[in-house]
Amino acid sequence: MATVPITLTVNGQAVRAEVEPRVTLADFLRDELGLTGTKLGCEHGVCGACTVLVDGAAVRSCLILAVQAEGADVLTIEGLAGDGLHPVQEAFWEHHGLQCGFCTPGMVLTAYALLQERPSPSEEEIREALAGNLCRCTGYQNIVVAVRAAAEKLAGAR
Amino acid sequence: MKPPPFDYARPRSLDEALATLAAHGADARPLAGGQSLIPLLSLRLARPSLLVDLSFIPGLASVQAENGTTVLGAMVRQRALERDAQVAQRLPVLAEATRLVGHPPIRNRGTVGGSLAHADPSAEYPALALALDAELVVRSASGERVIPARDFFVDLFTTALAPGELLTAVRIPVPPPGTGWSIQEIARRHGDFALAGATVLLRKASDGTCQHAAIALFGVATRPLRASAAEQALAGRPLTSEAIREAASLAAGWIDEPLSDVHGSAAYRRRMAEVVARRALEEASRRAGA
Ligand SMILES: Cc1cc2nc3c(=O)[nH]c(=O)nc-3n(C[C@H](O)[C@H](O)[C@H](O)COP(=O)(O)OP(=O)(O)OC[C@H]3O[C@@H](n4cnc5c(N)ncnc54)[C@H](O)[C@@H]3O)c2cc1C
Ligand code: FES
Ligand code: FES
Numbered sequence: 133m134a135t136v137p138i139t140l141t142v143n144g145q146a147v148r149a150e151v152e153p154r155v156t157l158a159d160f161l162r163d164e165l166g167l168t169g170t171k172l173g174c175e176h177g178v179c180g181a182c183t184v185l186v187d188g189a190a191v192r193s194c195l196i197l198a199v200q201a202e203g204a205d206v207l208t209i210e211g212l213a214g215d216g217l218h219p220v221q222e223a224f225w226e227h228h229g230l231q232c233g234f235c236t237p238g239m240v241l242t243a244y245a246l247l248q249e250r251p252s253p254s255e256e257e258i259r260e261a262l263a264g265n266l267c268r269c270t271g272y273q274n275i276v277v278a279v280r281a282a283a284e285k286l287a288g289a290r
Numbered sequence: 291m292k293p294p295p296f297d298y299a300r301p302r303s304l305d306e307a308l309a310t311l312a313a314h315g316a317d318a319r320p321l322a323g324g325q326s327l328i329p330l331l332s333l334r335l336a337r338p339s340l341l342v343d344l345s346f347i348p349g350l351a352s353v354q355a356e357n358g359t360t361v362l363g364a365m366v367r368q369r370a371l372e373r374d375a376q377v378a379q380r381l382p383v384l385a386e387a388t389r390l391v392g393h394p395p396i397r398n399r400g401t402v403g404g405s406l407a408h409a410d411p412s413a414e415y416p417a418l419a420l421a422l423d424a425e426l427v428v429r430s431a432s433g434e435r436v437i438p439a440r441d442f443f444v445d446l447f448t449t450a451l452a453p454g455e456l457l458t459a460v461r462i463p464v465p466p467p468g469t470g471w472s473i474q475e476i477a478r479r480h481g482d483f484a485l486a487g488a489t490v491l492l493r494k495a496s497d498g499t500c501q502h503a504a505i506a507l508f509g510v511a512t513r514p515l516r517a518s519a520a521e522q523a524l525a526g527r528p529l530t531s532e533a534i535r536e537a538a539s540l541a542a543g544w545i546d547e548p549l550s551d552v553h554g555s556a557a558y559r560r561r562m563a564e565v566v567a568r569r570a571l572e573e574a575s576r577r578a579g580a
Contacts, residue, residue, distance in 0.1 A: 133295040153298035153341065156328070175291060176329035177396065189369070189398040195328045196399065199298050200321075200343060242395065263480045264393025 136199045142167070143211025151198045158182045160198035161208055169209035169237050173266070180265030183238035184208050190245035209237035212244065219285040220244050220278075229278030231269035238265050243279045251290075252283055293331035297340045304347055304429065308456065312431035314340050316453040321345075322365060322404035325396050350403075350458060353377060362460045364403025372397060380464045381422075383471035383489060387414040390473065393481040403457045406442070409449045409513065411549065412483040414473065416443050417508035419460065420516050421489045427459040436461075446512040469493050470578025472570040475509065476562050478553065484509035485554045486562035488541070490570040492529075494578045500524040500533075505541055505571070510548050510563045517541035517567065529575045538568035 135150040142165060149164060158175075161167045161184070173179035175194045182193040185207040212218045217225065220240050230236040239262065246253060246261040253261070258279045259272075267275065299318075301307035311318050319338035321327055322345070330336040344350060350365035353374050360380055362371070371377055372388040391397055391405070391414055405415040406426065419426070419439040426437045428451060442450050451457065465471070475487030487509045493502040503524045505517040520541040527533050542564035548556040 133297055136298055136300075152295065154293040154295050154331070156293075156332075159292070176332050177325060180393075180395070183395055186398075190395040191398050192325075192395050194332070195324055195396075197298070197321075197324065197328070197341075199300070200324065200345060202300070202346075245394070260480055261394060264395060 138199055138202050140201050140203060141205045143206070143208060149198075153197060153199050155198045156194050157184070157186075157196040157198050157201050157206070158193035160201075161193060161206070167208050167210050171234055171237055173234070178264075178266070179235075179238075180242065181235055181238045183241045183265065185241060185245060188245075188248070190242050207241070209241060212240065218244070219289065220247065220282040223278045223282035223285055224275070227274050227278040227281055229270065229275045235265060235267040235269075239267065239275055243275075243282060246279070247283055247286055251287060253279075255280070291332050291334060293328070294334060294337050296331075296338055299340060299342045300346050301342060301344075302346055302348075304350070304456075304458070307342055307344060307347055308429060308431045308454070310340075310342050311454045311456065318342055318453075320407070320456055322401040322407075323367065323399040324404075325392070325400040326404060326408045326410070344403075344456070355380070358464050360462045360464055362402050362462065364401060364406075364457045364459060366402045368392075368397035368400045368402065368405070369394065371402060381462060383422075383473055383491065384418060384462075386471075387418050387473045387489065390414050390475060390477075390481075390484070390487075396481075402460060406460065407449060407451060407457050409443050409447050410483070411446055411511060411513055412485075412487070412509035413514075414475075414484070414487065414489075414508065417487065417489050417506040417514040418473070419462075420514050421491055421504040421506035422462050422465070423504070424463075425461040426457055427461060428455050429458045430455045434458075440516065443513040448513075465491055466493065468579035470574035470576065472573035472577070474566040474570040474573070476566060486510050486559050486566050488563065488566040488570040490567075490574040492571070492574040492578045494529065494575075499526055499528050501526075503537075503571075505537070505567060507541060507545065507563055507567065510545050510559045512547075512549065515545065517544045519544050520567070524571075529571075529578075531572075534568060534571045534575065537571060538564045541567040 171181040173181035475484035520537040550556040
């Protein structure tokens with residue numbers, strides 16, 4: 133099958149590549165760009181581990197083909213931190229919002245997208261926003277606590 | 291799993307897309323948001339030889355008002371619909387239904403046309419299209435046709451679309467002011483597919499009796515259903531809780547052969563259909579102005 137040229141931005145860097153159409157954005161990020169922070173759990177859209185931001189919106193990178201990301205601006209977990217951890221990452225660390233960490237990149241980016249849209253979400257809104265992300269370890273409680281704390285941190289920084 | 295190999299076309303106009311689809315027949319599949327198609331590819335339940343990406347075609351993603359009709363382009367993203375001011379005002383039931391479709395990351399990509407063309411029996415939009423008497427605008431290289439929603443959903447994941455045809459828009463007659471509405475579903479988590487769902491549109495005459503009722507069920511059979519017997523039983527009657535209970539029971543009885551799977555038996559689904567139909571009728575009746 134013929135490869136297709138693509139041009140996109142990943143974590144602020146311009147990327148050009150030739151990809152097979154069947155390669156998902158998740159596999160492209162992990163295998164071609166070495167950005168293995170994006171995790172693959174189910175590879176069919178139900179676990180949320182592979183969540184990244186495309187043009188500012190949280191999406192499942194296992195449900196987008198790399199060829200569909202032509203011209204897009206992609207943010208992965210590697211691009212979130214600046215000099216130190218991002219406030220959402222700090223809050224997950226401080227409030228034990230992770231155990232094994234496999235779901236964490238997807239949780240953090242989903243929470244980040246939520247807080248961009250709703251800087252001060254209610255607990256119910258947080259739970260609803262995270263309902264599409266599965267965690268086998270934490271029981272979710274501390275993730276919710278971490279997202280609340282992240283909202284406060286971000287409000288304080290503003 | 292990983293998708294099997296396929297070729298990819300990125301048409302920049304509708305005519306180019308239709309010509310590409312016409313040239314490849316049943317081996318080509320349109321790709322909209324990919325939120326149903328890519329899982330099917332990854333699970334290797336679909337093996338098209340060519341995907342025709344609709345995302346780069348201009349003009350398919352608008353929401354337009356025409357007199358008493360709202361016209362949604364096939365490529366309107368579910369998330370855009372959720373936030374659309376015109377939809378919130380003219381079709382609040384559609385805005386509410388959209389919040390029940392998967393999770394925000396799914397809705398950021400998933401489209402109106404993709405959901406209708408996919409025809410998952412548990413999906414919200416097909417049932418709404420039925421309840422609202424929507425019309426589906428379909429184009430192929432040989433021209434345009436308009437299919438009423440009641441003729442569009444044929445069976446499990448099967449619509450009246452032929453190979454080479456694209457759904458380009460949905461025309462929804464806007465319910466008159468005072469129409470009561472509701473969408474109710476039972477799902478395992480917020481955002482999961484419904485195990486049973488019902489949507490209702492209801493109008494009352496000045497004496498409070500039921501002037502018009504549209505009841506559509508989803509998640510309970512191989513395709514969404516209009517519960518005609520229940521609608522007729524309500525017509526002209528006062529909307530008492532007794533009448534609503536009877537109608538809900540008629541609606542559940544209307545399902546020929548309820549779906550049955552690991553998430554819910556046929557008997558469970560029939561019982562839950564009655565529950566969601568009753569809740570939807572009650573809420574729509576409260577919202578309906580006399
Ligand atoms: C985890 C998860 C949860 C979900 N939960 C729900 C839910 O609760 N309710 C719900 O309704 N949906 C749910 N969905 C499905 C989601 O709404 C999809 O977005 C939708 O079913 C398909 O839309 P799409 O734009 O992604 O289409 P695609 O996946 O791109 O296409 C779906 C099918 O339609 C065809 N097609 C697409 N567009 C056209 C067109 N314009 N003309 C002709 N054929 C076309 C494609 O060829 C394909 O066969 C869920 C999906 C996931 C992954
Ligand atoms: S790996 Fe993408 S949602 Fe599970
Ligand atoms: S921390 Fe292990 S899956 Fe969430």
